[in-house]
Amino acid sequence: MNTAAVSHAPENSEPTSADGPASRRIIVGYGFWIFLLSDIIMFSAFFAAYAVLNGATNGGPGPAQLFDTNSVAIETACLLASSFACGMASLAVAEQNQRWTQLSLLATGLLGAAFLGLELKEFSSLVGRGAGPTHSAFLSSFFTLVGCHGAHITAGLLWLGTMMAQFYAKGFRENIQHRFACFSLFWHALDIIWIAIFSLVYLNGTRV
Amino acid sequence: MSSEAEFGTPPGADTTPGDAPGSGHSTRRGLRTYLIGLGLAIVMTMASFWAAQTHLIYGPGVSVAIVVLAIAQMGIHLVFFLHITTAPDNANNVLALAFGILIACLVIFGSLWIMANLNHNMLPLQQMMDMQR
Numbered sequence: 659m660n661t662a663a664v665s666h667a668p669e670n671s672e673p674t675s676a677d678g679p680a681s682r683r684i685i686v687g688y689g690f691w692i693f694l695l696s697d698i699i700m701f702s703a704f705f706a707a708y709a710v711l712n713g714a715t716n717g718g719p720g721p722a723q724l725f726d727t728n729s730v731a732i733e734t735a736c737l738l739a740s741s742f743a744c745g746m747a748s749l750a751v752a753e754q755n756q757r758w759t760q761l762s763l764l765a766t767g768l769l770g771a772a773f774l775g776l777e778l779k780e781f782s783s784l785v786g787r788g789a790g791p792t793h794s795a796f797l798s799s800f801f802t803l804v805g806c807h808g809a810h811i812t813a814g815l816l817w818l819g820t821m822m823a824q825f826y827a828k829g830f831r832e833n834i835q836h837r838f839a840c841f842s843l844f845w846h847a848l849d850i851i852w853i854a855i856f857s858l859v860y861l862n863g864t865r866v
Numbered sequence: 867m868s869s870e871a872e873f874g875t876p877p878g879a880d881t882t883p884g885d886a887p888g889s890g891h892s893t894r895r896g897l898r899t900y901l902i903g904l905g906l907a908i909v910m911t912m913a914s915f916w917a918a919q920t921h922l923i924y925g926p927g928v929s930v931a932i933v934v935l936a937i938a939q940m941g942i943h944l945v946f947f948l949h950i951t952t953a954p955d956n957a958n959n960v961l962a963l964a965f966g967i968l969i970a971c972l973v974i975f976g977s978l979w980i981m982a983n984l985n986h987n988m989l990p991l992q993q994m995m996d997m998q999r
Binding site for chain 2: 684686691692706727749847850853854
């Protein structure tokens with residue numbers, strides 16, 4: 659019985675490569691996934707620098723004196739909600755629903771902008787208190803790590819605006835949907851990096 | 867050509883990261899996936915903020931708890947938002963992810979290890995200055 663089942667292996671046990679190259683959507687998504695992983699590896703180098711230089715405060719203030727957990731909690735909530743809104747946008751794009759696409763992308767963008775505003779406010783208050791990136795190796799690595807994430811968010815917001823304009827002007831064309839799939843991967847990946855930042859930098863630095 | 871892509875993917879074909887599990891765009895199922903992910907992520911986030919402020923957990927255990935919660939939440943994001951699963955059609959994505967994690971761990975733990983070793987083996991600054999006199 660078993661041998662019969664094996665000899666009549668179904669056709670779908672053939673390797674995927676027998677069907678020819680994968681569709682463009684899959685190739686685009688996979689390529690962008692590789693880029694995201696390389697981006698995460700770049701962030702891991704900044705994390706390593708931060709972890710090594712964590713104690714090098716040059717006699718200045720350390721993490722416990724500088725960070726405000728409440729502000730970080732609001733930033734985290736903004737970014738998580740933004741990531742969820744981006745998921746809603748990808749459902750709307752799959753439904754080809756212009757109004758819901760634009761509305762959820764707008765929510766994604768506004769929440770992302772709120773996150774960025776809070777982060778800039780934190781940075782300016784740190785610099786105002788004399789704890790700018792030039793003060794110590796710890797602060798240099800902190801501003802590099804968190805600022806690099808903020809720069810990614812800024813780039814993501816520009817990309818988001820472009821996607822909204824393209825969906826509005828050109829409709830749900832296939833290549834634009836591919837671009838949007840890449841954008842949503844990018845946005846979710848930035849939220850994953852933020853998890854590492856708020857856990858390892860902020861919470862671990864201010865724990866009681 | 868493009869019509870082929872629309873009539874479902876053949877079994878054993880690849881999926882791209884971000885694709886909802888299973889072929890076909892079921893909006894309701896997709897919404898449920900995102901809602902579950904959001905709920906779990908909120909719970910994890912609140913748990914780690916709580917762990918950082920409570921006195922209930924044994925002191926050195928707090929950072930372990932935070933790290934474990936962070937890794938769990940990253941996993942939730944990967945599964946529910948990025949739709950990276952262990953399904954056979956996801957093998958390429960998972961392999962790429964595993965390689966990325968390997969390199970990231972080598973960079974982070976390698977740096978910490980080497981720098982701690984250097985710190986340990988280097989003379990204190992004052993002593994080194996005394997020797998140079």
